[in-house]
Amino acid sequence: MDQEMKVAYQDDLDEETLFLVSQTFKALSDPTRIRILNLLFKKEYSVNEIAETLELKQSTVSHQLRFLKNLRLVKYRREGTTLFYSQDDEHVMNMLKQTIEHANHS
């Protein structure tokens, strides 16, 4: 490896890490997604239940769930025509919980 590249990168992050980290935090940077994940702390919810509870359009919830699903932050199980979504990443959910608590008593 070239000496100059080493120097240039020694205090910087590689692209893959940067992408993964930024995507993870981006998932938690939108109020709607935070509200959805906050629901999923306690139990699983169907798409419609989330929409009703949070007073959001069904399509809004579905789009955001797809986003969260792609990042493997949520998973679902099917029961007939109903899909029950639940959390699927302990690390991220813990960060969210911590930050909510941090924000609450500040």
Added chain:
Amino acid sequence: MDQEMKVAYQDDLDEETLFLVSQTFKALSDPTRIRILNLLFKKEYSVNEIAETLELKQSTVSHQLRFLKNLRLVKYRREGTTLFYSQDDEHVMNMLKQTIEHANHS
């Protein structure tokens, strides 16, 4: 308080919390800001040092530092015409460090 409002809000977050939490994560959702904060793990840097190290425009760095400063994630001290920026939020920096490590061995 109205019964209906209670019901609507019981599993939801209040607006202020939601704003604080989303802003915090938004700060960490941009690759450029992540790279800047990643530098500040080790030591303080001037604006120009950050720009040179990360090969960014001076104005880009300055804009992003203002963003991070507004959220009190960084602070600075002056030495002549030079401003040295450093980290100013342990909780957020720990989250970032954890997530970088998590991303690195995955």
Added chain:
DNA sequence: CTTAAATATGAATATATAATCATATATGAA
């Protein structure tokens, strides 16, 4: 095979965001 219910999807739109350029401001030295 039709229908109803639940969910997903695509297109459109409005808004937010990041980077850049040009320039302003601030500090200290001469």
Added chain:
DNA sequence: TTCATATATGATTATATATTCATATTTAAG
């Protein structure tokens, strides 16, 4: 005061994002 250096700021532009509407798809029931 003049100048050089470091940093900040405002305006512009390009891109990304979230929401919405309309409609498609999927599943199970009848």
